[in-house]
């Protein structure tokens with residue numbers, strides 16, 4: 001089955017609320033020396049995590065808690081010297097607990113990388129985020145996404161460039177799939193989709209939201225729009241899940257083509273943070289026009305806390321929009337979403353905050 005089975009799983013233990021950033025820094029002294037080194041050598045720390053996931057260290061320790069460095073080297077066919085470097089690093093980072101004679105995965109590692117799907121983020125970070133972010137300084141200076149230098153082509157966004165790079169496109173969509181798997185149960189739990197009959201999934205990717213939503217709501221029909229190569233991959237995934245009778249796909253550049261009409265709800269999941277305020281205003285106005293009276297727009301994205309100092313994911317990821325994705329987007333404040341929706345004509349706003357992985361849902365209704 002293409003892309004593996006998608007199921008809607010409750011993962012409230014993975015929740016990062018927007019108001020409860022864990023304060024790892026002392027309030028009056030700021031960052032500690034160890035934390036500073038973890039940032040300075042962050043690329044090494046990331047590769048430790050990536051290697052442990054790819055080489056099977058976490059899976060091995062999940063199956064064989066209490067293994068020694070020597071046991072792991074033998075089981076995974078790694079020479080003693082690099083295995084010692086890797087395991088020492090993993091213990092220093094507290095990804096692995098214990099001493100070199102007897103180790104276990106840290107509980108969060110077991111949850112996210114052995115039982116969970118967070119390993120799907122790592123190729124995206126390794127192949128796309130890290131190479132692109134090496135252009136951050138120039139991108140800040142020139143206020144544009146110079147990280148695209150690492151992705152051949154003419155397009156002005158990462159998404160158009162990856163249309164001709166199927167391997168990196170797959171890594172991007174596996175990252176999105178892992179995000180959906182961690183967040184979608186909370187979207188469903190808001191009840192915002194309970195009365196929807198026909199959903200327009202705008203920038204719906206490879207159906208990572210559409211497939212589990214169609215499985216969860218047996219009477220729901222979905223139209224997914226995205227760029228051409230992406231909808232081709234989406235159609236294959238939908239077909240392999242036997243959902244082609246309820247999910248249609250349409251190649252549509254949402255900024256240059258008309259949006260299809262007929263749906264009563266539009267979902268924009270992880271779409272608006274990519275683009276500029278002007279582009280988002282234009283898009284929301286098109287969404288309004290495409291919806292019937294009483295139709296709803298659902299904006300589903302990570303959000304920063306009110307102090308704009310956390311959670312870490314929501315604070316760090318906007319640099320990816322500047323440097324790589326589009327050179328324009330960010331995680332906008334929720335008041336901005338409401339203002340754009342109001343300008344487009346929506347009203348009757350509802351907010352659902354504190355959802356998994358720093359997410360929130362903003363709903364607006366087309367009430368004439």
Ligand SMILES: C[S@@+](CC[C@H](N)C(=O)[O-])C[C@H]1O[C@@H](n2cnc3c(N)ncnc32)[C@H](O)[C@@H]1O
Nearest residue numbers: 159176203204205226227230252253254269270
């Ligand atoms: C960050 S992904 C979000 C995918 C999906 N909604 C999700 O939540 O996982 C953004 C999506 O927008 C699509 N996209 C980018 N530019 C687009 C455009 N001009 N028209 C339609 N889709 C576009 C990308 O191909 C990608 O699938």
